Amino acid sequence: MENVIKPTSPERPTNQRFSTMEIVYIGIFSALLAVCSQLQIPLTVPVTLQTFGVFFALEILGGKRGFFSVLVFILLGAIGIPVFAGFTGGLGVLFGSTGGYILGFILTAGIYWIAEKTLGGKLWVRISAMVLGLLLCYVFGTAWFMLIYARDNGAIELGTALGWCVIPFLLPDAVKMVLAFVLSGRLKKYVKL
DSSP states (O other), X not given: OOOOOOOOOSSOOTTOSSOHHHHHHHHHHHHHHHHHHHOXXXXXXXXXXXXXXXXXXXHXXXXXXXXXXXXXXXXXXXXXXXXXXXXXXXHHHHTSTTHHHHHHHHHHHHHHHHHHHHHXXXXXXXXXXXXXXXXXXXXXXXXXXXXXXXXXXXXXXXXXXXXXXXXXXXXXXXXXXXXXXXXXXXXXXGOOO
């Protein structure tokens, strides 16, 4: 009798959290986030494409894989790899005045993942989760900014902090969110997960 080698199942074993392909995509989207961090739109307040990278990763990869893509990006920056805006990295950036917004990306991705897992992947769920996640990122980042700014320079009013750190980014972030939805809708069919 001839030995026949059966192909392995494309499904991953139950004890494996991610397939090899999922890990590759998580890495690719972490790198995409690093690239988006360096791309600036020169407005009155320079705007990077970081939030676009977060939105795009979540839409293409889904909540869980998108969350880990954002987490890997932040961990790479935390250990000093220059993935943050302006080719910066290290704990100094994360614990600096704008580090709360970077850490807030985890909130955005976490909210998206939870909403997708509990309510499904309907368009209204994904949009609501992304908007709520971005709002939580703003809240966390602004509170962080105010604490660091107060420590280094003295107290600052909420209205001033919002005027510096949130209001100039509302419209650009909304445009980046729409762009992420449109592009992911066209490209998702090419990503095999």
